[in-house]
Amino acid sequence: MRHNKxxxxxGTDWSHTKAMKRSLVTALFLNDRIKTVESRAKEIRPDVDKIITWAKRGDLHSRRLAIAYLNDKELVREIFEKVSQGLFQDRQGGYTRIMKLGNRKGDNAPMVIMELVTEPVAGKKAAAAPAKKKATPKKVAAKKSEQVAEDLGFEEDGTKEQLEAVDAAEEAKAETAEEFREAVEASSEAEAGKEAAEEAEAAAAKEAETVDAEKIEEEKADVKGE
Structure with a gap:
């Protein structure tokens, strides 16, 4: 049983695993990218996040903890300086990225590339503008009446007579529009009747020409017979 393990x-003992993880983390901070097996990359990810968190704190105790883990003072100093200059300051986690490469030839082990995420965090999307509420029919009618009253030169808070005048103007506009529509329809009917009459005249003329041609042919035939 693997209690507390x-x-x-x-595939290694405890001391070998500890040394291997330390060397992988050191190589990652030195080169910003390493190529390794997927299981090892996932195993060192918590250690990398822990060291970056110590660097973001920046106090003496955190520095000593990082030195105790990496056993490299110059590398720890470099990491703490980069973080103090703004690296990873806008990130609250997710300091590494793992990209799969496929299986390795020979033992078929899944290979990956693990790298530090140094890109700045994208800002939050601008809040969408609130959708405009559609005006109710009553509000639309009231606004229309106010516009008509303004066009007719009435005051903003008009009297009952002024409002009646506005209604009368609206009715007059409606009657005018109805009369215009009827006139257009009548004109269209007249044009249609005129076209029908022209077509009938053309048909009659064509028929008369046909009759005249037949008579001429008959007269020619009679003359030849005589």
Whole structure:
């Protein structure tokens, strides 16, 4: 039973696993990118996040903890300086990225590339503008009456007579529009009747020409017979 033995089985004993993880983390901070097996990359991810968190704190105790883990004072100083200059300050986690490469030839082990995420965090999207509420029919009618009253030169808070005058103007506009529509329809009917009459005249003329041609042919035939 594996009581109190967290982590993945990497095929090595405890001391070898500890040294291997330390070397991988050191290589990652030195080169910003490493190529390794997927299980090892996932195993060192918490350690990388822990060291970056210590660097963001920046106090003496955090520096000593990082030195105790990496066992490299110059590398720890470099990491703390980069973080103090603004690296990872806008990130609250997710300092590493793992990209799969496929299986390795030979033992078929899944290979990945693990790298530090140094890109700045994208800002929050601008809040969408609130949708405009559609005006109710009553508000639309009231606004229309106010516009008509303004066009007729009435005051803003008009009397009952002024409002009646506005209604009368609206009715007059409606009657005018109805008369215009009827006139257009009548004109269209007249044009249609005129076209029908022209077509009838053309048909009659064509028929008369046909009759005249037949008579001429008959007269020619009679003359030849005589």
């Amino acid at each position: 967290k982590g993945r089985k990497l």
